[in-house]
Structure formats: C-alpha cells, structure tokens
Amino acid sequence: MGRFGTALRELRGAQKSAKGVSLYSRxxxxxxxxxxxxxxxxxxxxxxxxxxxxxxxxxxxxxxxxLAAPSWGLGVAVWAALAVGFAFDSADGQLARLRGGxxxxxEWLDHxxxxxxxxxxxxxxLIAFHRFPEAYGIGGGxxxxxxxxxxxxxxxxxxxxxxxxxxxxxxxxxxxxxxxPAAAPSTLRAVALLPVDYGVFCLVFLLLGGGxxxxxxxxxxxxxxxxxxxxxxxxxxxxxSAVRR
Numbered sequence: 001m002g003r004f005g006t007a008l009r010e011l012r013g014a015q016k017s018a019k020g021v022s023l024y025s026r027x028x029x030x031x032x033x034x035x036x037x038x039x040x041x042x043x044x045x046x047x048x049x050x051x052x053x054x055x056x057x058x059x060x061x062x063x064x065x066x067l068a069a070p071s072w073g074l075g076v077a078v079w080a081a082l083a084v085g086f087a088f089d090s091a092d093g094q095l096a097r098l099r100g101g102x103x104x105x106x107e108w109l110d111h112x113x114x115x116x117x118x119x120x121x122x123x124x125x126l127i128a129f130h131r132f133p134e135a136y137g138i139g140g141g142x143x144x145x146x147x148x149x150x151x152x153x154x155x156x157x158x159x160x161x162x163x164x165x166x167x168x169x170x171x172x173x174x175x176x177x178x179x180x181p182a183a184a185p186s187t188l189r190a191v192a193l194l195p196v197d198y199g200v201f202c203l204v205f206l207l208l209g210g211g212x213x214x215x216x217x218x219x220x221x222x223x224x225x226x227x228x229x230x231x232x233x234x235x236x237x238x239x240x241s242a243v244r245r
Contacts, residue, residue, distance in 0.1 A: 007038040011094055019186075022193035022200070025090075029199050033090025040095050047099070047106050050092040055113045058085035059120065065205070066124035070135050072209030082121075082202040089114065111167065118163055122156035125218065137212030148215065155222035158229045162196070165229075169236040174243060195224045 011034045021030075040050050061081035068074050092110060096102030129136055129149055138145040194200050201221055207214035 003042050004038050007041045007098060008034065011037055011098055016093075020193070021190060022197035023190045024194060024197045024199040026190060029087055029090050030094075032087040033094055036087055036091035037094035037098060040091060041098055045095070047092045047096040047102055048109055050088055050095055051106070051110050051113055054085045054088035054092065055117070056085075057081045057088065058113075058117045061085065061205075062117070062120045062124050065121070065208075066127040066131070069132055070128065070208040070211060070214070075206045075208030075214075078205040078208060079202055082205065083199065085117075086199055086202065115160070115163060118159045119156060122152045122159065125155075126152035129215075135211050136215050138215065148219075151215075151219050151222055155218070155225060158222065158225040162225065162229050162232055165233060165236055169240065172240055172243065195221065196228045 037050070045053075058081070061078045064074060064078055064081075089110070092106070093102065096106060126149055129138060129152065133145055136148075138148045204214065204217045204221060207217055
C-alpha cells in the first residue's frame, strides 16, 4: 500500500477543475479513475498503455452490441465494459499528471480513441437495430421500422459534433493567466449536464434485454443530445466571437 497510497494522495491534490463537469464524472468516474491511475503507476504502466486499456474495454463492448443478440446479461456486460473503459479514460490523464505531465502524442492518442469510440458505438447500435429488429421491437419491415435506423445516425451526429466543437473551442479560447484562480464549479450546471455525460449514457445499455425500452431510452437521450448541441454551439460561438486572433 506504500507506493499506491502515496500516488493516491498526490493524485487527490492534482485534479483538474470541476468546472463544466457533470456530477457523474466528478463524483464517480474521476474518483474511480484516480484509483486506476494509482494502480497503473505502481504497475509501471505508461499513460498511453492506459489509454489502450481503455480502448480495449470500450471496443469490446462496442463489438458486442453489434454482434450479439440483445439480452439482459449482454446489457450488464456492455455497460460494465463501457464504464470501466470510461474510468481508464480518466485514469490516463491523471497518470500523466502524476508522472510530471503528458505528451502531445499521448493527448492525440486519447482524443483519437475518444472520437473512434463515439463514432463506433452509435454505428454499432444502428447495426444492432438492423440485425435484430424484432428483438428491439422494430420488426415488420415497414417504413416506421426503417425510420428507427436514422436515430443512431442522428445521435452519432450530435455526439461527434459536440465532441469536436468542445475540443476546438478549448483550443481557440485564450488560456487563463498562470496563477489565476479557477472558477468555482456550479452544482446546478453539474446536474444539468448529467443527461449528456458519457457515463450516464452508458447506463442505457442496461436496458438491452428489454428491447423496446432500450430503443426509447436511447432515442430520448439522442433527442436531449441534439438539444444540448444547439445550446453548446450558440454558447461556444458567442464566447469565440469576443476572441481576436
């Protein structure tokens, strides 16, 4: 427990700002990632290796959604793999800070894996709807059932544009002056962001065995993601309009 405990204590004092972070990421994913980062440090893993572990869990879950018939057991396994992958996604950055800072290549790898994961996950839901329509309650072959195949495409569009738009906004906004105090996190904002938190989204896969309930819950989160995208785009454009380059 010596090195692990020391690493854990150092990580507690080297956390990123909680501004703009939902309650799930702040009180569930980051703390779990902190333990994984400390364990990875003791094992001598690099941040890039932790990123690849995150990718392995995430893409195993993604493949299972597309290839296996939906069931309650599959739903639990998919959710668990996605949640663990998300926690390792937090751990790689924490491990990098613990080791004295990350690299440009490491940040690039992390973002590429995140983008691939988002794109593949919704694509595999579309594949699952196409391969197992009766299991998801969209059988019958009518135009109504075909229209459900557009839902993962719309969700994918909202998720990818939000990811890219947020990332680009952070790159284009001027950096805060060194030593300037960080803005206090808003509890109201942290609650409001829960519907578009990736960790909360992963919970919907627990409904895979229900078929239609999964389909409606997934579509509902997709609609919320589209509404948040519009709000985010307006906010980011307004913030960047004041930036002169």
